[in-house]
Amino acid sequence: MLLQAVHHIAVICADYSRSKAFYTDVLGLQVIREVYREERDSWKLDLALGNQYIIELFSFPDPPPRPSHPEACGLRHLAFAVADIEAAVAQLQQKGVSTEPLRIDPHTQQRFTFFADPDGLPLELYEVI
Structure with a gap:
């Protein structure tokens, strides 16, 4: 396997508008593309840092909370x-x-x-x- 780089990181959010504002207005990431996927009632927002595509921000209806504390397995x-x-x-x-x-x-x-x-x-x- 010849890996070249990390292509992107996918993040699922609970409140799409709030998270979009955080990643764009607070952190300053740039919107590459924003797509509403009606069949899944889901938004997908592609974000860049400088010229590098970095985050896919997803919304899904009622996502389960992420265990985080204490140190949970995963990202x-x-x-x-x-x-x-x-x-x-x-x-x-x-x-x-x-x-x-x-x-x-x-x-x-x-x-x-x-x-x-x-x-x-x-x-x-x-x-x-």
Whole structure:
């Protein structure tokens, strides 16, 4: 198998409008395409970060909640690289998003923090210098 890259990450949300606003207005991802799939009563929103397709945001009627705490099996979190973590945290907080205190990765000495999307999906900011 000759893997080349991660193509996209699929996220299912409980409230499509709220999650669309979070990923576009708060995080600043760009809409590539938005499709309503009537047969499934489902929205599919393709989002990019810069020029890279990164997230498929789906809505489905009554999705079950995601177990998250304590550490559940499955996707642990989605991490975004930032150049200035303090500025990124300040921008999130200005938009009403709470973040955990900054931590330092003991292996790389890089700073990082966690926050959550509207459905509690754990997201991370990881400072890359």
